[in-house]
Amino acid sequence: MDRMQSLVFTVLLLAGLPAVAGEWPAGVRDTFQKGCVNSAGEALGQERAGLYCECTVKRIDRDFTTAELTALEKAELPDPLIKRLQQVSQQCLQTLGGQG
Numbered sequence: 496m497d498r499m500q501s502l503v504f505t506v507l508l509l510a511g512l513p514a515v516a517g518e519w520p521a522g523v524r525d526t527f528q529k530g531c532v533n534s535a536g537e538a539l540g541q542e543r544a545g546l547y548c549e550c551t552v553k554r555i556d557r558d559f560t561t562a563e564l565t566a567l568e569k570a571e572l573p574d575p576l577i578k579r580l581q582q583v584s585q586q587c588l589q590t591l592g593g594q595g
Contacts, residue, residue, distance in 0.1 A: 517561030520565055528549075543591060554587065
């Protein structure tokens, strides 16, 4: 029973994660999305890049803290943030059918 309680507790904690989502600094969300479309457009085409980047920004909106969103303004991102962005990227590519 202890294992089941731990599992339930973990699920409840994970379900609460979106509640800690942060706020983008002014202008950073738009700049990020435009940069995403520009860089992904060549590989995915403009329409698919738009869908991919929309997915990416929505997931970042939902899952990233204000500190992480603020860090997106920096020229060099910390490794943990890069890894989180890569995870989001992979999830969104899979949503598009994995073609890229």
